[in-house]
Amino acid sequence: xxxxxxxxxxxELPESVFDSRLQRxxxxxxxxxxxxxxxxxxxxxxxxxxWLTAFVPYWAEGLLVVPRDGDAQLxxxxxxxxxxxxxxxxxxxxxxxVPRIGIGAGKYIVERGAKRIGVADLDGLRLDVxxxxxxxxxxxxxxxxxxxxxxxRARADPAEIALAAKAGAIAQRALSRIDPGETQLRAxxxxxxxxxxxxxxxxxxxxxxxxxxxxxxxxxxxxAPPIGRSYALRATVAYKGCWVRMTRTIIHDAHGxxxxxxxxxxxxxxxxxxxxxxxxxGFKTWLVExxxxxxxxxxxxxSRIEAPRTLAPGTIVTAQAVIELDxxxxxxxxPVLVGTDGSPSSVLVPPAFGRR
Amino acid sequence: xxxxxxRHRLREAMASTGIEALxxxxxxxxxxxLRYVADFSILEGHxxxxxxxxxxxxLFVDSAVEVERAECxxxxxxxxxxxxxxxxxxxxxxxxxxxxxxxxxxxFMPRFLLDSGRRFKLEDGTRLVDKLLMVKLPGEIEAxxxxxxxxxxxxxxxxxxxxxxxxxxxxxxDVEAFFRLRGCADNFMIMGSGGQDVxxxxxxxxxxxxxxxxxxxxxxxxxxxxxxxxxxxxxxGTATEAQKRAFGVYREAMEAGIAAVRPGVTAADIARAENxxxxxxxxxxxxxxxxxxxxGHGLGLFTDTKPHILEDVATVIEAGMVMxxxxxxxxxxxxxxxxxxTVLVTESGAEVLCRTPRExxxx
Numbered sequence: 001x002x003x004x005x006x007x008x009x010x011x012e013l014p015e016s017v018f019d020s021r022l023q024r025x026x027x028x029x030x031x032x033x034x035x036x037x038x039x040x041x042x043x044x045x046x047x048x049x050x051w052l053t054a055f056v057p058y059w060a061e062g063l064l065v066v067p068r069d070g071d072a073q074l075x076x077x078x079x080x081x082x083x084x085x086x087x088x089x090x091x092x093x094x095x096x097x098v099p100r101i102g103i104g105a106g107k108y109i110v111e112r113g114a115k116r117i118g119v120a121d122l123d124g125l126r127l128d129v130x131x132x133x134x135x136x137x138x139x140x141x142x143x144x145x146x147x148x149x150x151x152x153r154a155r156a157d158p159a160e161i162a163l164a165a166k167a168g169a170i171a172q173r174a175l176s177r178i179d180p181g182e183t184q185l186r187a188x189x190x191x192x193x194x195x196x197x198x199x200x201x202x203x204x205x206x207x208x209x210x211x212x213x214x215x216x217x218x219x220x221x222x223x224a225p226p227i228g229r230s231y232a233l234r235a236t237v238a239y240k241g242c243w244v245r246m247t248r249t250i251i252h253d254a255h256g257x258x259x260x261x262x263x264x265x266x267x268x269x270x271x272x273x274x275x276x277x278x279x280x281x282g283f284k285t286w287l288v289e290x291x292x293x294x295x296x297x298x299x300x301x302x303s304r305i306e307a308p309r310t311l312a313p314g315t316i317v318t319a320q321a322v323i324e325l326d327x328x329x330x331x332x333x334x335p336v337l338v339g340t341d342g343s344p345s346s347v348l349v350p351p352a353f354g355r356r
Numbered sequence: 357x358x359x360x361x362x363r364h365r366l367r368e369a370m371a372s373t374g375i376e377a378l379x380x381x382x383x384x385x386x387x388x389x390l391r392y393v394a395d396f397s398i399l400e401g402h403x404x405x406x407x408x409x410x411x412x413x414x415l416f417v418d419s420a421v422e423v424e425r426a427e428c429x430x431x432x433x434x435x436x437x438x439x440x441x442x443x444x445x446x447x448x449x450x451x452x453x454x455x456x457x458x459x460x461x462x463x464f465m466p467r468f469l470l471d472s473g474r475r476f477k478l479e480d481g482t483r484l485v486d487k488l489l490m491v492k493l494p495g496e497i498e499a500x501x502x503x504x505x506x507x508x509x510x511x512x513x514x515x516x517x518x519x520x521x522x523x524x525x526x527x528x529x530d531v532e533a534f535f536r537l538r539g540c541a542d543n544f545m546i547m548g549s550g551g552q553d554v555x556x557x558x559x560x561x562x563x564x565x566x567x568x569x570x571x572x573x574x575x576x577x578x579x580x581x582x583x584x585x586x587x588x589x590x591x592x593g594t595a596t597e598a599q600k601r602a603f604g605v606y607r608e609a610m611e612a613g614i615a616a617v618r619p620g621v622t623a624a625d626i627a628r629a630e631n632x633x634x635x636x637x638x639x640x641x642x643x644x645x646x647x648x649x650x651x652g653h654g655l656g657l658f659t660d661t662k663p664h665i666l667e668d669v670a671t672v673i674e675a676g677m678v679m680x681x682x683x684x685x686x687x688x689x690x691x692x693x694x695x696x697x698t699v700l701v702t703e704s705g706a707e708v709l710c711r712t713p714r715e716x717x718x719x
Contacts, residue, residue: 003532003545005525006559043385044402058546058559059385079649081556081686089561123442127470128463190536197529205399206536207421217424220399220541222580236400236421287420295401299420299439307439 002043004202008054008089009240012166017159018091021052021152022066028152029068035114037066037145038105038133040125045294048120049074050241051153051160055090056202063105063129064092067112075104102129106136118145120293150292155314160242161337161348164316167239168335168349170199171246174235180250185210185221188233196237203243205236212249212329216285216322229253232331234320236297243296245289245318246351247333255326263323263330264351271319271336272344275311277301283321284329288336290317313340316348358495358580359395359430365493366392367411369484376409376455378481379445381464387581388657389460389485390415396430397542397581397657398422404445404465405433409455416444442466449476460485486662490654491676496582497700500655500678503584504698504709506540506577511586511712515719518571520592524549525560535577544576544583544659552691555647557684567593572694574684576659583659585680586710587696590717602687603716606695609633609683610714613652613665614699617681617706623669627651630683631667639687648685655680655698677701678709 041049071093078097098104207218211228270279287302320333382390401419438444458481652665663671682696
């Protein structure tokens with residue numbers, strides 16, 4: 001579910017940002033002979049549409065149609081009562097509420113006379129939406145445009161970099177609220193999550209490893225597990241369509257602070273080598289996620305990824321890892337900007353949270 | 357235990373219809389079918405579970421962090437990371453292509469799985485699972501009772517949070533923090549604040565709470581994946597006579613709806629009982645889809661499950677169903693108002709699970 005602030009910030013995402021993104025998309029469409037581009041959005045696959053329009057779905061699903069020329073249209077499964085809200089939190093020329101989004105989008109494709117339609121993640125498109133689209137626009141030929149969109153959106157623009165840094169800063173500030181003396185994990189999570197939400201996060205997912213030495217996997221906390229000698233909290237924060245993860249480890253050991261600092265140094269060194277994964281060889285586990293299409297944090301590289309992706313220069317990703325130092329485990333995560341033109345990749349928000 | 361009971365019940369239902377294997381889809385918004393089969397609620401990305409003819413379950417998810425969570429939270433389930441989820445599930449179904457396989461909800465499946473080029477054929481299993489989702493087991497009802505109690509407690513926090521000058525999203529931050537403190541991992545809520553200019557509830561905005569505002573919310577916490585809901589309206593300050601009069605219509609409509617709930621009636625009967633009250637007061641236009649969506653809905657592993665309480669829904673109500681009765685709509689004199697309680701359908705009628713008074717609160 002989604003529960004945070006949904007608002008289009010024109011200061012952080014001015015209209016010119018969307019004009020520029022649409023221009024990039026239309027350039028690629030022209031090169032591939034597409035009359036229109038279609039992409040689906042819902043609560044868990046919001047990223048492509050929010051990147052193009054600022055709109056973040058809270059519960060409903062939608063289809064965005066971007067003709068090669070003319071206005072883009074977002075068809076959302078909304079009643080008319082909600083359309084006004086949708087228009088107020090997005091930047092798209094045409095916004096409509098319809099019971100069946102495939103029909104709404106299909107009608108617009110017919111109206112535009114578009115014939116060759118590129119659909120992002122065509123194979124994954126929800127069946128009844130795909131059927132409605134095909135039946136409403138029977139003369140349209142649907143082709144997969146996943147690779148096209150991936151190329152277009154890969155390199156982050158300054159606005160996206162700023163938003164990722166802001167999301168990271170919100171997460172870092174929230175994680176700094178951890179009271180090392182608190183022994184109830186639920187209370188710690190509540191304090192961290194509340195801080196992030198009050199700072200304007202669109203969404204916050206908290207996960208914890210209550211005892212890193214026993215199990216360094218991160219879970220949501222419904223029960224009240226006892227905290228071990230070292231534990232870690234991961235805050236996944238969304239801000240204006242931009243998602244990052246940050247992790248803070250608490251070590252109840254006299255050398256905890258220096259261990260954290262050493263882990264942060266190893267992590268920064270590993271990150272600097274991205275897109276090469278060589279730097280992570282000394283880590284127990286590691287994962288790099290980023291947005292390729294519509295899911296905000298797709299798995300890209302990692303110790304459990306069987307088919308690694310190639311990271312494009314200038315992409316924003318989130319790296320997370322667990323390292324073992326002096327019989328301790330330290331979990332760490334931060335947003336990263338993949339280097340361009342030979343420059344090293346770097347963390348956007350350093351995973352340092354002060355000393356206890 | 358509850359997961360095993362659900363799976364056992366599902367296997368019996370499948371056997372009675374000759375279905376040998378089942379494919380179910382879920383994502384963070386709607387995870388009910390998936391949770392019923394795999395006992396796992398998706399938070400990021402989406403997931404598809406396959407229940408094979410031997411009863412084993414394999415879960416495919418496209419988020420790496422969800423893989424490790426599923427491994428811990430759903431023991432006994434094989435979990436696979438599948439960034440190209442439709443293709444991975446297709447390869448799995450190829451191995452049982454000679455069996456009768458149903459999919460639920462079939463309309464949510466990736467189109468690739470229904471493509472004519474597949475070796476397997478998927479039948480529509482949505483109604484088979486829907487029936488199980490609607491009529492609850494005792495363990496499911498117990499979880500819903502706990503969720504309803506949490507909804508009552510959460511509303512108290514919401515009331516306390518609604519002070520002039522605060523922004524809508526700040527109220528929700530307070531409620532979410534309270535739920536995390538109570539070990540509640542999930543909640544759905546929307547809200548509204550203002551007067552006659554407010555036509556619906558929506559996601560939280562930066563709008564500030566002001567004296568005289570009507571503040572509405574629909575608050576839906578989950579326990580063990582089961583969502584119970586409460587809808588209430590408050591006034592910041594002292595309610596006007598018009599607000600009190602209007603609220604009286606909603607209370608009468610909700611109580612008429614709840615009084616209509618019993619086994620054997622239809623969802624339409626309940627909606628009609630609510631709407632007749634509005635019509636009696638000359639407010640018939642405001643129970644149409646121009647101003648409102650539904651007059652209530654089922655609750656369970658999804659916040660908005662079947663049956664939808666509408667005058668054209670013929671679903672027969674059965675004991676063991678859990679639903680919210682909420683005549684939420686726009687009132688021309690005062691703006692959008694909400695009022696709703698979660699109820700359990702018993703053999704003799706309805707047991708109301710929410711305890712919060714049915715008042716137009718003044719804060």
